[in-house]
Amino acid sequence: MDVAKVENVTRVFRIGKVETAALRGVNLTVESGEFTALVGPSGSGKTTLLQLIGCLDQPTSGRVYINGKDVSKLSRNQRADVRRGALGFIFQFFALIPTLTAYENIEMPLLLAGEKASARKARVTELLDAVGLSDRAGNRPDQLSGGQQQRVAIARALATRPSLILADEPTANLDTPNGQQVMEIMTRLNQETGVTFVFATHDPRVIKYAHRVVTLRDGCVVETAGEEKIAAGV
Amino acid sequence: MIQTIKMAYRDLGRNRRRSFFSALALGMGLALLLLIASVVKGEYRGAMDSSIQLQTGDLQVMAKTYDENKTSLAWEDLVANPDQIAAQIGAMGQVLAATPRLYASGIAGAGNQSVGVRIIGIDPNSAGNDIFHRAMTGGEYLTADDRSGVLMGQTLAKKLGLKPGDSIDLLVNTANGNTDEQIFTVRGIFNTHTPGFDQGSLFMPLAKAQAFTGTENHASVINVLLKNIDDTGPVAAALTTSQYRVQTYLQANQILADTEAMANSYMAFLYLIVLAITATVIVNTLMMAVFERTREIGILSAIGMKASRIMAMFFAESGLLAVGGILMGLVLGSVMVALATRYGFYIGDIGMTGLLLGDRIYAYPAVSDGVVLTVATFIVALLAALYPAILAARLEPVQALHSGD
Numbered sequence: 001m002d003v004a005k006v007e008n009v010t011r012v013f014r015i016g017k018v019e020t021a022a023l024r025g026v027n028l029t030v031e032s033g034e035f036t037a038l039v040g041p042s043g044s045g046k047t048t049l050l051q052l053i054g055c056l057d058q059p060t061s062g063r064v065y066i067n068g069k070d071v072s073k074l075s076r077n078q079r080a081d082v083r084r085g086a087l088g089f090i091f092q093f094f095a096l097i098p099t100l101t102a103y104e105n106i107e108m109p110l111l112l113a114g115e116k117a118s119a120r121k122a123r124v125t126e127l128l129d130a131v132g133l134s135d136r137a138g139n140r141p142d143q144l145s146g147g148q149q150q151r152v153a154i155a156r157a158l159a160t161r162p163s164l165i166l167a168d169e170p171t172a173n174l175d176t177p178n179g180q181q182v183m184e185i186m187t188r189l190n191q192e193t194g195v196t197f198v199f200a201t202h203d204p205r206v207i208k209y210a211h212r213v214v215t216l217r218d219g220c221v222v223e224t225a226g227e228e229k230i231a232a233g234v
Numbered sequence: 235m236i237q238t239i240k241m242a243y244r245d246l247g248r249n250r251r252r253s254f255f256s257a258l259a260l261g262m263g264l265a266l267l268l269l270i271a272s273v274v275k276g277e278y279r280g281a282m283d284s285s286i287q288l289q290t291g292d293l294q295v296m297a298k299t300y301d302e303n304k305t306s307l308a309w310e311d312l313v314a315n316p317d318q319i320a321a322q323i324g325a326m327g328q329v330l331a332a333t334p335r336l337y338a339s340g341i342a343g344a345g346n347q348s349v350g351v352r353i354i355g356i357d358p359n360s361a362g363n364d365i366f367h368r369a370m371t372g373g374e375y376l377t378a379d380d381r382s383g384v385l386m387g388q389t390l391a392k393k394l395g396l397k398p399g400d401s402i403d404l405l406v407n408t409a410n411g412n413t414d415e416q417i418f419t420v421r422g423i424f425n426t427h428t429p430g431f432d433q434g435s436l437f438m439p440l441a442k443a444q445a446f447t448g449t450e451n452h453a454s455v456i457n458v459l460l461k462n463i464d465d466t467g468p469v470a471a472a473l474t475t476s477q478y479r480v481q482t483y484l485q486a487n488q489i490l491a492d493t494e495a496m497a498n499s500y501m502a503f504l505y506l507i508v509l510a511i512t513a514t515v516i517v518n519t520l521m522m523a524v525f526e527r528t529r530e531i532g533i534l535s536a537i538g539m540k541a542s543r544i545m546a547m548f549f550a551e552s553g554l555l556a557v558g559g560i561l562m563g564l565v566l567g568s569v570m571v572a573l574a575t576r577y578g579f580y581i582g583d584i585g586m587t588g589l590l591l592g593d594r595i596y597a598y599p600a601v602s603d604g605v606v607l608t609v610a611t612f613i614v615a616l617l618a619a620l621y622p623a624i625l626a627a628r629l630e631p632v633q634a635l636h637s638g639d
Contacts, residue, residue: 056536056631077540084538091635095533099244104237109537111237156537 002068003164003196004030004053009062011048011219022048024219025062030198032163035190037210038200044216046200047168053198054087054166055079067163084112088157090167090199094149096141102152103128103137109159127155131185147178154185158195167199171206183209238543242550245523253555256519260559261566263512264611267505268567268604269597273574274501276598278494282487284428287365288435290486291457293470295323298479300454302486305339305352307409307447307454312336313478316440316453317357323458323473328465333362334453336443340406342386342436344394351390351436353406355443355453362459366424366437373398373422378439383421387432391423398422404436409448416446427593429582509610513618516555520548520622524629531626532634541627548626552619556612563611564604571599 011023023045030036030053038046051057052064055071056079063072071082088109089095096105106127110120128134131151141149150170157165167186171179187209190197199206207213215223246253286292296302300311313319316334323332336355341348356363358376366385367375376385384402396402398420405415418438426432444450460469463483470480484491524531531544574597582593 051632054536056635080535080538080540083536089536091533091536093529095529095536095635097241097530097533099241099248108237108534112538112543 001032002029002065003032005065006053007063009052009059009064011052012060021219026221028214028221030196032196033194034196034212035187035210036198036212036214037207038198038214038216039202039207040216045219046216050166050168050198050200054089055082084109084160086163088162088165090153090157090165090170092169092172094146094153096149096152098141101138101140102133102144105152106155106159109156113160123159127158130189131155146174147181150174150182151185158189162195164196164198167197169201170199171203179205238546239550242547242554246551246554252519256515257555257558258562259515260512260556260611260615261562263508264560264563264607265567265570267508267607269570269574271603271607272571272597272599273595274497275600276596278490279598280596281490285487285490286483288426288428288431290483292460292463292466293458293480293482294486295456295458295473295478295480296454298477305337307338307407307449309409309449309452312449312452312454313456314452316456320456323456326469328460328462328469330459330461331360331362332456332458333357333360334440335455335457336440336449337454338406338443338447340404342394343403344396347394349393352434353443354435354437355440356437357440362457369424369426370422371425373420375422376437376439378441380421380439381442382419384418385422385424385437386420387435388423388425389429389433391420393433396420406447414446429593505610509614513614516552516615516618517621520552520619523551524622524626528629528634531629532631535631536635544627545623548623549616549619552615556615560608560611571597575599
């Protein structure tokens, strides 16, 4: 089943009178359970593509489908509903709310989804355990290391059991041991829960974790490799 | 909802000093408004009390043809047998005191100075005139059989350079349209702390005033003080006859009521100005918060927070600032109002025509003003959050997430 599908998508940014095409007719299908890396040099369109799949932005032309639903022309609130229900995000800069504890950061998407208190507590406890931060539940982001913060962000992304998690350079601000730990957690969760991951990176140490690698250059998909691994169920 | 308020509280805590001063600005605005409202109310209430105590009573009984503005002394315009009528009125259960008064216009002269005065004949023994007895600052109070003594206000005495025991030359209009002139002795001096009254009023016993003005056993009005001012209407209705009309304190002080209504309109405008100024502080604080937390707003939006909830966060912050500010304002305002109620503000003689303002204005706090201003402050604070909240809610998640990059 297609978790995400991008059909002939272009995204043109206009700054003053200058137009810049970040994506030029991109086609991509992401199947359920994939662990896919988007790679390419800076400016190749990785982040823009993630943002379009993540309903954070809208394409200039073309269509984006999430779980079979066309999200290209949705209103702001409708896109928020899609993000809340079907998508999880992990950002390069950790992106935690500094005034909330680790527990509360993970709980936030559940609150927004209207989960009951008992269900929230059970889910957050489970996720803290899954990312190895049960003893850090009451700490705020500034009391956590970069690696710990990113693990909280992973737990938050998983909170509402989304079908797709989008990660933009998830290890870019981490040292090697922490980067490895984050990638191992993501891989494990992908295998254990079947949640689909698509992450953008240009870190060769991270690419090795991917089952499929999609290479972008100048706003176009120029190479896709590794499908045979997924087909083989590896 | 609780989570939204919790987040708002913590967000305000990020910059405690800024949040404190924002709330303080709101609080000071509210405190100022509470003080102004109570002082204005106190000013008009004081003027009304002065007028009732010194001049109009709770109600006045007078001849139907009597025009208090012309101070007529024609017998047909006066109340005949005033002592008898006052006694009858005084016997009513709701009445505290009923006393006849005779008003005449005249000129007081001393040395080479003269000044227009209102000569008032009173019954010195009546409880209705106790206020003048209590206001004595020098000399002696009048006795009913005093045939040559007068009491005068301290302001008037000072103007004419008189003290108790000095002589004063009085020229007065009489009932037959002529004038009469006699020399009197300043028996005593009073100070009601109401310059508008003290500078033009001169008392003498009713019997002497009647003899001096040729009005014999007549009075201009019967002044009535009630035990409970709320009984004014029923008592006025009971006293109205075919021969006499009754003027209540509200009718007698219509100009005061009109002036107060006009002042209240101006005050509402002033309230809006003060609240608008304090609102700009809230707007500024929340705008700073939006700019500082743009990326966080992007994060919240990315994880599915809707625009309405983002707006709610800023309304919650503004609401908390308002609650903090209002608490400070109520404390600060209560202290200021308490001091103004206890000590008042000295204003001297500001000489507003038609108003018997005291030389000191005391605050008169009203719960209704406190409630209205508190609610208004809260509403204005919430309204102030509208623009920053809309600004935050309209942030595009992508741009917000990359702000500061």
